[in-house]
Amino acid sequence: AQKVTQAQTEISVVEKEDVTLDCVYETRDTTYYLFWYKQPPSGELVFLIRRNSFDEQNEISGRYSWNFQKSTSSFNFTITASQVVDSAVYFCALSEARLRGQNFVFGPGTRLSVLP
Amino acid sequence: DAGVTQSPTHLIKTRGQQVTLRCSPKSGHDTVSWYQQALGQGPQFIFQYYEEEERQRGNFPDRFSGHQFPNYSSELNVNALLLGDSALYLCASSLGSLGVQPQHFGDGTRLSIL
Numbered sequence: 393a394q395k396v397t398q399a400q401t402e403i404s405v406v407e408k409e410d411v412t413l414d415c416v417y418e419t420r421d422t423t424y425y426l427f428w429y430k431q432p433p434s435g436e437l438v439f440l441i442r443r444n445s446f447d448e449q450n451e452i453s454g455r456y457s458w459n460f461q462k463s464t465s466s467f468n469f470t471i472t473a474s475q476v477v478d479s480a481v482y483f484c485a486l487s488e489a490r491l492r493g494q495n496f497v498f499g500p501g502t503r504l505s506v507l508p
Numbered sequence: 509d510a511g512v513t514q515s516p517t518h519l520i521k522t523r524g525q526q527v528t529l530r531c532s533p534k535s536g537h538d539t540v541s542w543y544q545q546a547l548g549q550g551p552q553f554i555f556q557y558y559e560e561e562e563r564q565r566g567n568f569p570d571r572f573s574g575h576q577f578p579n580y581s582s583e584l585n586v587n588a589l590l591l592g593d594s595a596l597y598l599c600a601s602s603l604g605s606l607g608v609q610p611q612h613f614g615d616g617t618r619l620s621i622l
Contacts (some may be wrong), residue, residue, distance in 0.1 A: 439611070483551070496551075497553065498543075498550035498553075501550050
């Protein structure tokens with residue numbers, strides 16, 4: 393069965409600090425997709441990144457970077473030089489490839505507070 | 509380019525009533541998924557519609573049903589409402605149903621059951 397664990401319920405940092413959000417997943421499939429979403433106070437989930445199971449290259453996008461390690465079933469997310477606008481709930485999600493439709497499984501989320 | 513739109517924004521119902529929530533997908537998307545997000549929790553997958561058929565379903569009772577129309581818009585229906593159905597209901601759309609493309613989410617409908 394699919395499962396996504398985000399062990400950090402809440403994290404508080406001071407602006408300009410680096411912060412890493414952890415994500416551990418479970419799946420029996422060899423083909424799957426991992427995602428990170430941001431949910432600001434307004435409520436809309438904002439897509440950040442997608443990674444497929446065959447691509448273990450780390451990715452950097454501005455202040456955001458992602459570290460995918462299949463050996464430890466982890467897909468961690470780092471924000472460098474955090475800003476107050478980064479304050480939100482961040483969700484890691486897993487989708488397994490299916491012939492008929494997809495079933496996203498979200499983790500419980502990590503609430504990040506960036507203090508000025 | 510319109511994103512995913514949901515209506516209504518807020519809704520208040522009483523136990524036992526029925527409710528219908530509506531979703532219009534992002535332009536160019538053909539797949540719609542529905543999620544229930546209780547306060548302080550991650551979204552829980554309800555079901556996904558593609559080509560007007562329910563393709564995948566999460567662990568939700570039959571009181572939760574849906575429909576997709578030829579223009580790809582979708583409805584979520586919940587019968588015999590319970591207090592526990594109070595939550596934010598999110599609609600997400602994507603292109604294709606195989607999990608390759610990311611889902612884009614609407615702002616949600618906040619449903620309160622009294």
